Amino acid sequence: MNSVIFYFSQVITGNTKKIAEKIGEGLRYNNNSCDLILLRKMKKDIEMIKSFNFDDYDLIGIGVPVYYFHPPYSVYLTLKEFPILKNKKGFLFCTSGGNPGSTLFQIKKVLDKKGLKIIDGYDRWRGWDVHQMYRNFGGYLPASKGHPTPEELEEAKKFGIKLIEKANDPNVPEKTDFWTKENASSKMWTYEYMQIWFPKLPGKFYEDRCTQCGRCAEICPMDKIILSPYPKFLDIPCNRCYICELICPEKAIECDWDKQISYLENLMKKKNK
Numbered sequence: 001m002n003s004v005i006f007y008f009s010q011v012i013t014g015n016t017k018k019i020a021e022k023i024g025e026g027l028r029y030n031n032n033s034c035d036l037i038l039l040r041k042m043k044k045d046i047e048m049i050k051s052f053n054f055d056d057y058d059l060i061g062i063g064v065p066v067y068y069f070h071p072p073y074s075v076y077l078t079l080k081e082f083p084i085l086k087n088k089k090g091f092l093f094c095t096s097g098g099n100p101g102s103t104l105f106q107i108k109k110v111l112d113k114k115g116l117k118i119i120d121g122y123d124r125w126r127g128w129d130v131h132q133m134y135r136n137f138g139g140y141l142p143a144s145k146g147h148p149t150p151e152e153l154e155e156a157k158k159f160g161i162k163l164i165e166k167a168n169d170p171n172v173p174e175k176t177d178f179w180t181k182e183n184a185s186s187k188m189w190t191y192e193y194m195q196i197w198f199p200k201l202p203g204k205f206y207e208d209r210c211t212q213c214g215r216c217a218e219i220c221p222m223d224k225i226i227l228s229p230y231p232k233f234l235d236i237p238c239n240r241c242y243i244c245e246l247i248c249p250e251k252a253i254e255c256d257w258d259k260q261i262s263y264l265e266n267l268m269k270k271k272n273k
């Protein structure tokens with residue numbers, strides 16, 4: 001059986017990459033094959049998808065990190081460009097800080113239109129959650145530190161091995177259970193809302209600190225940033241990952257997080273009551 005996994009994963013944490021590689025290891029069990037394709041730059045990825053030979057594969061996997069209870073916007077838009085995949089089987093997975101929201105549900109909705117039969121999926125793998133929103137709280141969600149654990153990685157490999165059996169079964173049912181519901185968080189955090197609620201990029205930009213190294217432009221999946229010769233932020237949609245701000249070695253990008261930090265503080269107060 002030939003499988004391919006398309007996955008997205010940020011360089012800072014690489015949680016989804018680790019899980020994708022382990023599932024791939026499982027899918028290669030008994031001389032089966034599995035290719036891994038990293039989605040990294042939306043425009044290039046869409047071009048690649050358009051000339052991709054899906055006929056070479058029996059099973060197609062999609063793996064993403066959870067961004068605001070959804071798949072990252074760049075991946076969502078890329079999936080919309082996938083061709084019709086009738087007679088093909090697929091599976092989905094994500095990693096998250098603990099609340100995957102409606103991520104797999106959203107992906108399934110797009111892929112249903114392509115005719116892909118989703119035979120399995122898992123949205124409970126955890127990954128170390130590092131976000132600018134936590135910067136006053138140590139920079140990361142403490143409960144997610146160290147994930148995915150060795151046990152979770154082993155579980156991902158077993159998931160891959162089981163997939164071979166399922167994909168080879170001509171009567172394998174479609175998986176429909178856990179992604180049929182949208183929860184309150186995912187209903188609220190729509191892509192449109194995210195663009196408004198989160199800080200504007202770049203906020204303050206310190207030209208005197210910037211060395212024009214280009215890391216921010218390189219890392220941006222949506223190519224929102226171009227070097228000219230300093231980073232210029234285009235007026236196009238954004239994943240709102242803020243990895244550009246996080247990765248800048250000179251701290252030349254500085255967004256205003258006051259509103260989000262007080263939101264988190266209130267949330268924590270409520271939880272502690």
Ligand SMILES: Cc1cc2nc3c(=O)[nH]c(=O)nc-3n(C[C@H](O)[C@H](O)[C@H](O)COP(=O)(O)O)c2cc1C
Pocket residue numbers: 008009010011012013014015016017064065066067068069070095096097098099100101126127128129130131239240241242
């Ligand atoms: C922009 C952004 C938004 C996130 N939103 C959520 C979320 O809504 N729920 C959640 O549980 N984790 C969330 N996380 C945590 C990531 O889903 C988690 O760290 C994931 O494993 C990252 O995968 P990666 O290392 O492959 O990029 C978010 C992380 C980032 C960077």
